Amino acid sequence: MDIATLIGWAMGFGAVFGGAALEGLHMGAIIQPTAAIIVLGGTFGASFGSFPLPAIIKAFKDAKKALMPGNNNPETVIKDMIGYAAKARRNGLISLEQEAQSIKDPFTKKGISLVVDGIDPQKLRETLEIEVAHYEEHEKVSAEFFEAAGGYAPTIGIIGAVLGLIHVMENLSDSSKLGGGIAVAFVATIYGLVTANIVCLPMGTKLKQRLKEELVVKEMVIEGLIAIQNGENPHFIEQKLKSFVH
Template sequence: MDLSTIIGILLGIGAVFGGAALEGLHMSALMQPTAAIIVLGGTAAATIVSYPLPTLLTALKDLKKVFMPPNEDPEGVIKNIINYAAKARRNGLISLEQEAQTVKDSFTKKGISLVVDGIDPQKLRETMEIELGSFEAHAKGSAEVFESAGGFAPTIGIIGAVLGLIHVMSNLSDPSKLGGGIAVAFVATIYGLMTANIFCIPFGTKLKHRLKEELLQKEMVIEGLIAIQNGENPHFIEQKLRAYLHDGGEKKGK
């Protein structure tokens, strides 16, 4: 479980409702089902219109990455690459063919297969970088979905506010109905801003961070496999790969 995500959401919601309580506002004033329906329904509708269904389904699937970080580990990548390098140094590149059958990561599996096939190192890099670019372009879609939703939500909140004010204006002769209309108007704006700035936009940012971590590790795999194909010393390969962790230390620490 990603504690920073949980803590951030609770802190954001607590700050809004806690601040309202300190101002003497009763919590029931912020519980407006009508405003929630307008904002959440409108935001969902605008997002659905904006993206094809496969992208939306992928975004929903990737939502778990916001709360549950992937199990991928840069140290594990280095360890695996060093093991491959040592095996190839002892028994030749063809000995990695068995590794290609057992490795779970499809990207690494493809890279090892290319190494075993004896492809030119430059061609290996070009092929794997194309694969990396395709993965990045596909993975960015999920973050973009949530960021777009974060852009729609405040505007939908304004629509809710306008609807509430229309309701108020149509009932000026009946003071008993003014309070409810005004409440819906302002609460819809709050819901829109909260949906955008506590949930959607941060979710998109978190997914981008996860993507950077995944890209870093795939770049390490590319460099490691090319070094193996060039017959470099496993110790030298380890030092080369650890340079990625120094350059991307902020990725490793988050």
């Protein structure tokens, strides 16, 4: 569980609604279902129109990464690579073929298979880096989806406010309703700004950070496998891979 995300949301919503309460604003004035429908429906409607359906489904599935970090542990990668290197030095690279069968990570498994096949180290690097590049392009769409939603939300909030003001203008003859009507109109703007700056944009940033962590791990795997193929000392490999870890 990523505590930072929970703290961020708690602080963000707490600052907005807690500050409003301290100013004496009644919470009922902020809770406006109509404004929520306009902002959320309009925001995600625009976002859905900007991305293909598979990318949208993936984005919502990947949203859990903001709360649940993946299994991208650099220390585990270092430990595994040292083990592979030691085994390869004792029994040869062909001994890693059996090891590959028990590896769960598809990227590492593919890399081990290429090493066992005796592919040239330069070709090995090129092949794995191409896969990493495609993986990055595929994964960053989820972050782009939430960033797009964060860009649309404030504008949709303004649209909601304008719609509310139109309703107020229709009731100019009744001055007793003007203050309350204008207040309700501006709630949509608040919803748009909160949706963008506390939910969607931070979500996109967090997913980008998760992707960076995954790419670092994959780079470590590439360097480790090439070092193993070159027959480098396991201790030297350990020191090299530790340079990736802050």
